[in-house]
Amino acid sequence: MDFTAKEFPMADEDFNCLAAMAYDISGIVLGEHKKELVYSRISRRVRKLNLQNFSQYCQYLANNQDAETTGFLNAITTNLTSFFRESHHFEFLAKEIIPGWKKEKKGKPIRIWSSACSTGPEPYSIAITLDKNMPVKDYNLKILATDLDSDVLAKARLGEYPIADIEQLPRNYLSSFLRKNSSDVGQVKDSIRSMVQFNRLNLLGPWPMKNKFDVIFCRNVVIYFNKETQIELFDRLADSLVEGGYLFIGHSETLHGMTEKFISKGRTIYQKVGS
Secondary structure, three states: OOHHHOOOOOOHHHHHHHHHHHHHHHOOOOOHHHHHHHHHHHHHHHHHOOOOOHHHHHHHHHHOHHHHHHHHHHHHOOOOOOOOOOHHHHHHHHHHHHHHHHHHOOOOEEEEEEOOOOOOHHHHHHHHHHHHHOOHHHOEEEEEEEEOOHHHHHHHHHOEEEHHHHOOOOHHHHHHEEEOOOOOEEEEOHHHHOOEEEEEOOOOOOOOOOOOEEEEEEOOOHHHOOHHHHHHHHHHHHHOEEEEEEEEEOOOOOOOOOOOOEEEEEOOEEEEOOO
16 A cells, blocks of 8 residues: 555655654554554544644654653554453453452452553453452452553543443443433443552553552553563563462463463463462
């Protein structure tokens, strides 16, 4: 496809510039197959900034990194998500992990991290699973939800989603939502939203969390990184888990050949083993 003939011309050197910036800032790898996505996403920034082409945007980004980096990253990150996506993870949480917590974790902290939470369905699915399978008020439960994209975090904190999406959920989960002002929007109940804390975090930057986690969801994230970065990330995730803690990854991801700190417990489910 000739991107130089489009509304906002994008030459190969422009794409290479943006790909290099994305990698330097966030570790995200934008291969040639991502050209159309980059054009579609960044052209919105070009239009908003009243620029004429991608070359001007590259120059603008280089000269205004503090001001534009967030807009750039928000544009290129993909935020596909839905409630109870990859449902076997939540079934494993309900049937294999929570029963052990109910016996062993009374009075002890339970920490869960949704490390690429997007607009919130993942951490809220975790919270709903906990709420439906254990007396959450009797336990010291905390769910941390982080994402690189500040825009999706703002949406996640609101916890508002189309009724059409919510109505696709199993009937026993519908009580976790309220219809908002007789509209076509539903909102996660306050009791569920209060279980989740949302913070912005670059997975390749410093992690300020001091306590280790019992479960980490890091799904459909490492596919954007090269193998060296993936190995480093999986090692850091292992170090952030308690012994015997669990890591859930995406359906197209694997730990095979990446690390020996986990054993497989099923489809894209891993448990940390002792060193």
